[in-house]
Amino acid sequence: MTEATIDALFPLPAEEGIGDARIAELYSAGAEPTWLRVNFVSSIDGAATRQGLSGGLSDDADHRVFDILRRLCDVVVVGAGTVRAEGYGAMRVDEVSQRARREDGMTAHPVFAIVSASLDLDPASPIFRDAPERPIIVTTELARQDTREALAEVADVVICGEERVEPRRLVEVLVARGLTRIHCEGGPHLFGDLIAAGAVDELCLTIGSTLEGGVASRISAGAAPILPVGMRLAHVLQSGDTLLLRYVKRG
Numbered sequence: 001m002t003e004a005t006i007d008a009l010f011p012l013p014a015e016e017g018i019g020d021a022r023i024a025e026l027y028s029a030g031a032e033p034t035w036l037r038v039n040f041v042s043s044i045d046g047a048a049t050r051q052g053l054s055g056g057l058s059d060d061a062d063h064r065v066f067d068i069l070r071r072l073c074d075v076v077v078v079g080a081g082t083v084r085a086e087g088y089g090a091m092r093v094d095e096v097s098q099r100a101r102r103e104d105g106m107t108a109h110p111v112f113a114i115v116s117a118s119l120d121l122d123p124a125s126p127i128f129r130d131a132p133e134r135p136i137i138v139t140t141e142l143a144r145q146d147t148r149e150a151l152a153e154v155a156d157v158v159i160c161g162e163e164r165v166e167p168r169r170l171v172e173v174l175v176a177r178g179l180t181r182i183h184c185e186g187g188p189h190l191f192g193d194l195i196a197a198g199a200v201d202e203l204c205l206t207i208g209s210t211l212e213g214g215v216a217s218r219i220s221a222g223a224a225p226i227l228p229v230g231m232r233l234a235h236v237l238q239s240g241d242t243l244l245l246r247y248v249k250r251g
């Protein structure tokens, strides 16, 4: 596969054809030791899915950045709806990323943390069976005891709320395990909860170059904060007709 060419349009001066190291540097700028980043892809008209999946909206440039963001984190957090819809397997990065992570003193692969109230997750799934790092399942006090016990055989099951996982408690639990570079790959309902709780430090948003129409959901759904959360534009990358935006919290 040929690697997508990515140019940096902002901050100025613009840079053409930047390499992975420079891309990683741009995505790391200003990040605090404890940092929660969220990554999504959307169409120009705001669709977060095509035929129920994000894959159709993505392109080589999005894949390139997606991989680099996994390279930079201690833990990848994903809502169970996305895990089920997208058919996630074990959390593994490619060999280039493994090498880069080891050179940075990190584990070869990030930890996989799945957020679920229902615990509708199969303990026999490759997510757990093939996991290089023991996954974490983040759930609530209302989760069924027998399901919790079955999943505790293959993952660390932690309670972070009564009826829903509270983002602040989720972050506390991860930080207590030394997982401070937190990377969330969605989905929309989890992102809505993170926004409402004021827990989002950064949004990386790829805007693909299609108009999807239809009834696809947005990248956030469900909960809303009392006031909209203002973000600051940190950089703009371009690859052909695709934009890769990075917004960080203000202040």
Ligand SMILES: NC(=O)c1ccc[n+]([C@@H]2O[C@H](COP(=O)([O-])OP(=O)(O)OC[C@H]3O[C@@H](n4cnc5c(N)ncnc54)[C@H](OP(=O)(O)O)[C@@H]3O)[C@@H](O)[C@H]2O)c1
Residues within 6 Å of the ligand: 039, 040, 041, 042, 047, 048, 049, 052, 053, 054, 057, 078, 079, 080, 081, 082, 083, 085, 086, 115, 116, 117, 118, 119, 120, 139, 163, 164, 165, 166, 167, 185, 186, 187, 188, 189, 190, 191, 193, 219, 221
């Ligand atoms: N465009 C993109 O970049 C992108 C990225 C990710 C996903 N998606 C798409 O989004 C769709 C899935 O949307 P979704 O909103 O269902 O995704 P989601 O937020 O990943 O899943 C919702 C489910 O996650 C769990 N969950 C989320 N927040 C929770 C909380 N605070 N406490 C407890 N459980 C929580 C619950 O699981 P339980 O039901 O197990 O209780 C909930 O039903 C898929 O079509 C996927 O392809 C698109």
